[in-house]
Amino acid sequence: MSAVNAEERQSRILDLARHKGRVEVTAMAVDLAVAPETIRRDLGVLERRGLLRRTYGGAYPAEGAGFETGLAVRETLHVPDKRRIAAEAVKLIGDAETVFVDEGYTPQLLATLFPGDRPLTVVTASLSTAAAVVNSPQLTVLLLGGRVRARTLATVGSWACAMLQGFVIDLAFIGSxxxxxxxxxxxxxxxxADVKTKALAAARRRVFMGHHSKFGASSFCRFAEVGDFEAIVTDVGLPSSEAHRYSLMGPKVFRV
Structure with a gap:
């Protein structure tokens, strides 16, 4: 590729990252009909210019570290990976009788897989998750009160936090x-972040579940440390060497 073509390609990558919040190496290689190594070099150039920040398998805009995709977009991205993550995470439920399910599409998929052979109380801030499982005969669904965020269809605020402070929850499934x-x-x-913090404080056990593109990324509000979790469930896009580094901080890491 000529220097002009490389510049145009990098401009397109940056535009897409700003529009969607992140880009994936594999997808961009297909879209632009180049090798993944070429996209990685482009990402390196953009990172050195301070325009992107690299993650495993992709990058997100440096000036947009606070970017948050809406639920409608999340329901179309990496769906096979998210289904595998949810199917693996539900195996960790053990004998829990009360479970907190975080907002987001992967937690929603998880909730639909909860066992139907025994009673289970599900606490969630997500309207979508509550609606997806409310008709399950063995589930009691408690929806946290508060202001509903249009982007994620989840409740936030003092009412949600106050409710969580009154609970003792066996297991919390958290995303970020x-x-x-x-x-x-x-x-x-x-x-x-406040809702997530209160949910973690109320929970006896904590599991993080998320796509590998979340790893290495950071945003504005920190609400937990890696060592706060007993397990991390992600996909095989996270290299085994990096998964091992996370496991040294405490949690068992599952790659599916």
């Missing part, structure tokens, strides 16, 4: 916008 060994788990919005 970013997770890194240096900065822990982060999310763009302080009110969302």
């Amino acid at each position: 916008n970013g997770i890194s060994r240096e900065l822990g788990l982060t999310t763009p919005d302080p009110v969302v």
Whole structure:
């Protein structure tokens, strides 16, 4: 590729990252009809220019670390990976009788897989998750009160936090916008971070579940450390060597 073509390609990558919040190496290689190594070099150039920040398998805009995709977009991205993550995470439920399910599409998929052979109380801030499982005969669904965020269809605010402070929850399934060994788990919005913090404090056990593109990314509000979790469930896009580094911080790491 000529220098002009490389510049045009990098411009397109940056535009897409700013529009969607992140780009994936494999997808961009297909879209632009170049080798993945070429996209990785482009990402390196953009990172050195301070325009992107690299993650495993992709990158996100440096000036948009607080970018948050809406639920409608999340329901179309990496769906096979998310289904595998949910199917693996549900195996960790053990004998829990009360479970917190975080906002987001992967947690929603998880909730639909909960066992139907025994009673289970599900606490969630997600309207979508509550609607998806409310008709399950063995599930009691408790929806946290508060202001509903249009982007994620989840409740936030003092009412949600106050409700969580009154609970003792056996197991919390938590997601995030970013997770890194240096900065822990982060999310763009302080009110969302507050709900996650209260859910973690109320839970006896904690499991993080998220796509590999979340690893190495960071956002504005830190709400947990990697060592706060007993397990991390992600896909095989996270290299085994990096998974091992996370496991050294405490949690068992599952790659599916």
